[in-house]
Amino acid sequence: ANRAFHPDNSIYDIAGRQIGGKDLAIIAGPCSVESESQIIGIAEEVKAAGATFLRGGAYKPRTSPYAFQGLEAEGLELLKIAREKTGLPIVTEIMDPSTLDKFVEDVDVIQVGARNMQNFSLLKLLGQTNKPILLKRGLSSTIEEWIMSAEYIMAGGNNQVILCERGVRTFETYTRNTLDLSAIAAIKKLSHLPIIVDPSHATGLRYMVEPMCMAAIAAGADGLIIEVHNNPPKALCDGPQSVTPNEFKSIVNKAKQFAALA
Ligand code: PEP
Ligand code: MN
Numbered sequence: 001a002n003r004a005f006h007p008d009n010s011i012y013d014i015a016g017r018q019i020g021g022k023d024l025a026i027i028a029g030p031c032s033v034e035s036e037s038q039i040i041g042i043a044e045e046v047k048a049a050g051a052t053f054l055r056g057g058a059y060k061p062r063t064s065p066y067a068f069q070g071l072e073a074e075g076l077e078l079l080k081i082a083r084e085k086t087g088l089p090i091v092t093e094i095m096d097p098s099t100l101d102k103f104v105e106d107v108d109v110i111q112v113g114a115r116n117m118q119n120f121s122l123l124k125l126l127g128q129t130n131k132p133i134l135l136k137r138g139l140s141s142t143i144e145e146w147i148m149s150a151e152y153i154m155a156g157g158n159n160q161v162i163l164c165e166r167g168v169r170t171f172e173t174y175t176r177n178t179l180d181l182s183a184i185a186a187i188k189k190l191s192h193l194p195i196i197v198d199p200s201h202a203t204g205l206r207y208m209v210e211p212m213c214m215a216a217i218a219a220g221a222d223g224l225i226i227e228v229h230n231n232p233p234k235a236l237c238d239g240p241q242s243v244t245p246n247e248f249k250s251i252v253n254k255a256k257q258f259a260a261l262a
Contacts, residue, residue: 001150001161006192012160014132015089015108017052019162020194024259025223027091027109027196028248029055031238032068033075038230043082045245046228050252053109054079054088055225059095060237061115068236076106083108091134091225097125104129114139114166114201117149127156134225136164136198139177143186150193163187163195164225165216167202176204176241179212184219196223200241206232209243210251217258224255 011020019025028051033039043054058075060068071078079090089108094100095116103110109132116122117138126133133153137146150161165184167177179202187195199212213224229235229242243251 001147001191001193003192010192012132020222026051027053027055027225028228030229031227032057032060032236033071033078034236036078039078039082043086047086047088049249053091055091058092061113109134123152127153127158132160134162134164136166140169161193163193164198166198177202181219184221188220194222197221198225200227204241213255214258217262
Protein backbone atom coordinates (compact mmCIF):
# COMPACT_ATOMS: atom_id res chain seq x y z
CA ALA A 1 0.00 0.00 0.00
CA ASN A 2 3.06 2.25 0.43
CA ARG A 3 3.37 5.05 -2.09
CA ALA A 4 7.14 4.51 -2.11
CA PHE A 5 6.55 1.31 -4.14
CA HIS A 6 3.92 2.84 -6.39
CA PRO A 7 4.26 6.62 -6.92
CA ASP A 8 1.17 6.88 -9.16
CA ASN A 9 -2.34 6.75 -7.71
CA SER A 10 -4.03 3.38 -8.14
CA ILE A 11 -7.04 3.53 -10.46
CA TYR A 12 -9.50 0.62 -10.73
CA ASP A 13 -11.94 -0.09 -13.54
CA ILE A 14 -14.98 -1.73 -12.00
CA ALA A 15 -17.82 -2.73 -14.29
CA GLY A 16 -17.10 0.24 -16.53
CA ARG A 17 -16.71 2.78 -13.69
CA GLN A 18 -13.47 4.16 -12.33
CA ILE A 19 -12.40 4.57 -8.74
CA GLY A 20 -9.25 6.59 -8.08
CA GLY A 21 -9.23 8.43 -11.41
CA LYS A 22 -10.19 12.03 -12.02
CA ASP A 23 -13.94 11.47 -11.75
CA LEU A 24 -15.50 11.35 -8.31
CA ALA A 25 -16.93 7.92 -7.42
CA ILE A 26 -20.41 8.31 -5.95
CA ILE A 27 -21.74 5.26 -4.11
CA ALA A 28 -25.29 5.70 -2.85
CA GLY A 29 -28.21 3.71 -1.53
CA PRO A 30 -29.93 2.64 1.66
CA CYS A 31 -28.19 1.41 4.77
CA SER A 32 -30.08 -1.88 4.34
CA VAL A 33 -31.96 -3.57 1.56
CA GLU A 34 -35.52 -3.75 2.91
CA SER A 35 -37.69 -4.95 0.00
CA GLU A 36 -37.67 -5.27 -3.78
CA SER A 37 -39.62 -2.06 -4.34
CA GLN A 38 -37.46 -0.14 -1.84
CA ILE A 39 -34.11 -1.09 -3.37
CA ILE A 40 -35.24 -0.74 -6.98
CA GLY A 41 -36.93 2.60 -6.31
CA ILE A 42 -33.88 4.04 -4.56
CA ALA A 43 -31.50 2.58 -7.17
CA GLU A 44 -33.43 4.29 -9.96
CA GLU A 45 -33.48 7.61 -8.13
CA VAL A 46 -29.80 7.64 -7.19
CA LYS A 47 -28.84 6.59 -10.72
CA ALA A 48 -30.87 9.47 -12.19
CA ALA A 49 -29.18 11.84 -9.73
CA GLY A 50 -25.68 10.77 -10.83
CA ALA A 51 -24.62 7.91 -8.54
CA THR A 52 -22.00 5.63 -10.08
CA PHE A 53 -22.48 2.64 -7.71
CA LEU A 54 -25.38 1.30 -5.63
CA ARG A 55 -24.85 0.46 -1.96
CA GLY A 56 -27.15 -1.57 0.28
CA GLY A 57 -26.56 -3.87 3.23
CA ALA A 58 -27.84 -7.45 3.05
CA TYR A 59 -25.85 -8.79 6.02
CA LYS A 60 -25.86 -6.09 8.71
CA PRO A 61 -23.41 -5.73 11.62
CA ARG A 62 -25.92 -4.40 14.17
CA THR A 63 -24.90 -3.50 17.70
CA SER A 64 -27.99 -5.23 19.12
CA PRO A 65 -28.79 -8.83 18.17
CA TYR A 66 -32.47 -7.87 18.46
CA ALA A 67 -32.22 -5.16 15.77
CA PHE A 68 -32.99 -5.88 12.09
CA GLN A 69 -30.12 -8.05 10.84
CA GLY A 70 -30.69 -7.55 7.10
CA LEU A 71 -32.43 -9.71 4.50
CA GLU A 72 -29.21 -11.72 4.06
CA ALA A 73 -29.24 -14.00 0.96
CA GLU A 74 -32.54 -12.51 -0.23
CA GLY A 75 -31.00 -9.03 0.07
CA LEU A 76 -28.19 -10.06 -2.28
CA GLU A 77 -30.73 -11.31 -4.80
CA LEU A 78 -32.61 -8.00 -4.62
CA LEU A 79 -29.38 -6.06 -5.16
CA LYS A 80 -28.76 -8.12 -8.29
CA ILE A 81 -32.23 -7.25 -9.58
CA ALA A 82 -31.56 -3.55 -8.87
CA ARG A 83 -28.23 -3.81 -10.76
CA GLU A 84 -29.98 -5.46 -13.67
CA LYS A 85 -32.58 -2.68 -13.82
CA THR A 86 -30.21 0.26 -13.45
CA GLY A 87 -26.80 -0.93 -14.62
CA LEU A 88 -25.27 0.32 -11.35
CA PRO A 89 -22.55 -1.97 -9.96
CA ILE A 90 -23.28 -3.09 -6.39
CA VAL A 91 -21.33 -2.55 -3.18
CA THR A 92 -22.32 -4.58 -0.13
CA GLU A 93 -20.81 -5.73 3.14
CA ILE A 94 -19.50 -9.21 3.86
CA MET A 95 -19.76 -10.44 7.44
CA ASP A 96 -18.86 -14.10 7.32
CA PRO A 97 -16.41 -16.24 5.33
CA SER A 98 -19.17 -18.80 4.71
CA THR A 99 -20.71 -16.36 2.20
CA LEU A 100 -17.44 -15.57 0.40
CA ASP A 101 -18.09 -17.60 -2.77
CA LYS A 102 -21.50 -16.00 -3.17
CA PHE A 103 -20.04 -12.50 -2.76
CA VAL A 104 -17.28 -13.19 -5.27
CA GLU A 105 -19.85 -14.41 -7.75
CA ASP A 106 -22.51 -11.74 -7.26
CA VAL A 107 -21.01 -8.51 -5.93
CA ASP A 108 -18.96 -5.86 -7.77
CA VAL A 109 -17.23 -4.34 -4.72
CA ILE A 110 -17.05 -6.24 -1.42
CA GLN A 111 -17.28 -3.99 1.62
CA VAL A 112 -15.46 -4.77 4.85
CA GLY A 113 -17.21 -2.82 7.61
CA ALA A 114 -15.55 -0.85 10.37
CA ARG A 115 -16.24 -3.66 12.85
CA ASN A 116 -14.34 -6.17 10.74
CA MET A 117 -11.36 -4.01 9.77
CA GLN A 118 -9.11 -6.18 11.90
CA ASN A 119 -10.79 -9.51 11.20
CA PHE A 120 -7.51 -10.79 9.84
CA SER A 121 -8.76 -14.21 8.77
CA LEU A 122 -11.50 -12.53 6.70
CA LEU A 123 -8.97 -10.08 5.21
CA LYS A 124 -6.66 -12.96 4.23
CA LEU A 125 -9.51 -14.74 2.47
CA LEU A 126 -10.42 -11.54 0.59
CA GLY A 127 -6.79 -11.28 -0.44
CA GLN A 128 -7.24 -14.54 -2.37
CA THR A 129 -10.08 -13.10 -4.46
CA ASN A 130 -9.99 -10.87 -7.53
CA LYS A 131 -12.69 -8.49 -6.28
CA PRO A 132 -12.21 -4.82 -5.35
CA ILE A 133 -12.48 -4.44 -1.58
CA LEU A 134 -13.90 -1.35 0.14
CA LEU A 135 -12.07 -1.32 3.47
CA LYS A 136 -13.70 0.89 6.07
CA ARG A 137 -11.61 2.37 8.85
CA GLY A 138 -12.15 0.68 12.22
CA LEU A 139 -14.14 2.49 14.91
CA SER A 140 -11.01 3.33 16.88
CA SER A 141 -8.25 2.42 14.45
CA THR A 142 -5.16 4.44 13.73
CA ILE A 143 -4.14 5.23 10.17
CA GLU A 144 -1.22 2.81 10.55
CA GLU A 145 -3.52 -0.04 11.66
CA TRP A 146 -5.86 0.70 8.76
CA ILE A 147 -3.06 0.58 6.20
CA MET A 148 -1.82 -2.68 7.73
CA SER A 149 -5.29 -4.14 7.22
CA ALA A 150 -5.08 -3.14 3.56
CA GLU A 151 -1.71 -4.93 3.50
CA TYR A 152 -3.38 -8.12 4.74
CA ILE A 153 -5.56 -8.09 1.62
CA MET A 154 -2.78 -7.03 -0.75
CA ALA A 155 -0.27 -9.54 0.64
CA GLY A 156 -2.54 -12.29 -0.67
CA GLY A 157 -2.28 -10.89 -4.20
CA ASN A 158 -5.40 -8.73 -4.35
CA ASN A 159 -4.23 -5.17 -4.96
CA GLN A 160 -7.64 -3.60 -5.48
CA VAL A 161 -8.25 -1.99 -2.10
CA ILE A 162 -10.30 1.19 -1.67
CA LEU A 163 -10.02 2.86 1.73
CA CYS A 164 -13.06 4.48 3.34
CA GLU A 165 -12.88 7.06 6.13
CA ARG A 166 -16.15 6.80 8.10
CA GLY A 167 -15.37 8.68 11.28
CA VAL A 168 -13.70 7.50 14.46
CA ARG A 169 -14.69 7.38 18.14
CA THR A 170 -13.80 10.47 20.13
CA PHE A 171 -15.05 12.14 23.32
CA GLU A 172 -17.67 14.00 21.24
CA THR A 173 -21.18 12.60 21.41
CA TYR A 174 -23.07 15.23 19.40
CA THR A 175 -22.10 13.42 16.22
CA ARG A 176 -22.16 9.62 15.88
CA ASN A 177 -18.42 9.65 15.15
CA THR A 178 -15.86 12.33 14.36
CA LEU A 179 -14.98 12.61 10.66
CA ASP A 180 -11.20 12.58 10.43
CA LEU A 181 -10.67 14.72 7.35
CA SER A 182 -6.93 14.79 7.97
CA ALA A 183 -6.89 11.03 7.25
CA ILE A 184 -7.47 11.89 3.57
CA ALA A 185 -4.30 13.96 3.37
CA ALA A 186 -2.39 11.35 5.38
CA ILE A 187 -3.47 8.49 3.11
CA LYS A 188 -2.66 10.52 -0.01
CA LYS A 189 0.87 11.05 1.33
CA LEU A 190 1.45 7.50 2.60
CA SER A 191 -0.37 5.41 0.04
CA HIS A 192 -1.37 5.12 -3.63
CA LEU A 193 -4.72 3.55 -2.71
CA PRO A 194 -7.91 5.50 -3.45
CA ILE A 195 -9.76 6.91 -0.43
CA ILE A 196 -13.45 7.69 -0.24
CA VAL A 197 -15.46 9.28 2.56
CA ASP A 198 -18.69 8.18 4.27
CA PRO A 199 -20.26 11.33 5.75
CA SER A 200 -23.38 9.38 6.79
CA HIS A 201 -21.80 7.05 9.38
CA ALA A 202 -19.20 9.71 10.25
CA THR A 203 -21.81 12.19 11.49
CA GLY A 204 -25.04 10.24 12.02
CA LEU A 205 -26.90 13.45 11.13
CA ARG A 206 -28.65 14.11 7.84
CA TYR A 207 -27.98 17.86 7.83
CA MET A 208 -24.24 17.30 8.06
CA VAL A 209 -23.99 14.99 5.05
CA GLU A 210 -23.78 17.75 2.45
CA PRO A 211 -21.18 19.97 4.16
CA MET A 212 -18.97 16.96 5.00
CA CYS A 213 -19.16 15.79 1.37
CA MET A 214 -17.83 19.17 0.23
CA ALA A 215 -15.12 19.11 2.91
CA ALA A 216 -14.06 15.61 1.81
CA ILE A 217 -13.77 16.72 -1.81
CA ALA A 218 -11.77 19.80 -0.83
CA ALA A 219 -9.41 17.54 1.14
CA GLY A 220 -8.80 15.31 -1.90
CA ALA A 221 -11.17 12.36 -1.51
CA ASP A 222 -11.65 10.12 -4.56
CA GLY A 223 -15.30 9.52 -3.85
CA LEU A 224 -18.23 9.47 -1.46
CA ILE A 225 -20.49 6.78 -0.03
CA ILE A 226 -23.83 8.23 1.02
CA GLU A 227 -26.89 6.63 2.64
CA VAL A 228 -30.10 7.50 0.78
CA HIS A 229 -33.58 6.41 1.81
CA ASN A 230 -36.99 7.11 0.24
CA ASN A 231 -38.62 7.41 3.69
CA PRO A 232 -35.93 8.03 6.33
CA PRO A 233 -38.28 8.10 9.39
CA LYS A 234 -39.39 4.57 8.47
CA ALA A 235 -35.93 3.19 7.58
CA LEU A 236 -35.12 -0.11 9.31
CA CYS A 237 -31.57 1.13 9.93
CA ASP A 238 -29.83 4.52 10.07
CA GLY A 239 -32.80 6.72 9.14
CA PRO A 240 -31.51 9.82 11.01
CA GLN A 241 -28.40 9.98 8.81
CA SER A 242 -30.10 9.05 5.53
CA VAL A 243 -30.80 11.77 2.98
CA THR A 244 -33.82 11.67 0.67
CA PRO A 245 -33.36 11.15 -3.08
CA ASN A 246 -34.06 14.88 -3.63
CA GLU A 247 -31.47 15.91 -1.09
CA PHE A 248 -29.04 13.45 -2.68
CA LYS A 249 -29.59 15.03 -6.07
CA SER A 250 -28.66 18.48 -4.85
CA ILE A 251 -25.61 17.06 -3.01
CA VAL A 252 -24.38 15.42 -6.24
CA ASN A 253 -24.83 18.61 -8.25
CA LYS A 254 -22.89 20.61 -5.72
CA ALA A 255 -20.25 17.88 -5.31
CA LYS A 256 -19.56 17.86 -9.04
CA GLN A 257 -19.04 21.61 -9.06
CA PHE A 258 -16.73 21.33 -6.06
CA ALA A 259 -14.79 18.46 -7.62
CA ALA A 260 -14.21 20.49 -10.78
CA LEU A 261 -12.55 23.18 -8.65
CA ALA A 262 -10.59 20.85 -6.32
C1 PEP B 1 -22.52 0.51 6.56
O1 PEP B 1 -21.87 1.01 5.63
O2 PEP B 1 -23.72 0.20 6.47
C2 PEP B 1 -21.86 0.32 7.86
C3 PEP B 1 -22.32 -0.57 8.75
O3 PEP B 1 -20.82 1.13 8.07
P1 PEP B 1 -19.61 1.06 9.12
O4 PEP B 1 -18.99 -0.31 8.98
O5 PEP B 1 -18.70 2.16 8.65
O6 PEP B 1 -20.18 1.32 10.47
MN1 MN C 1 -25.73 2.38 7.88
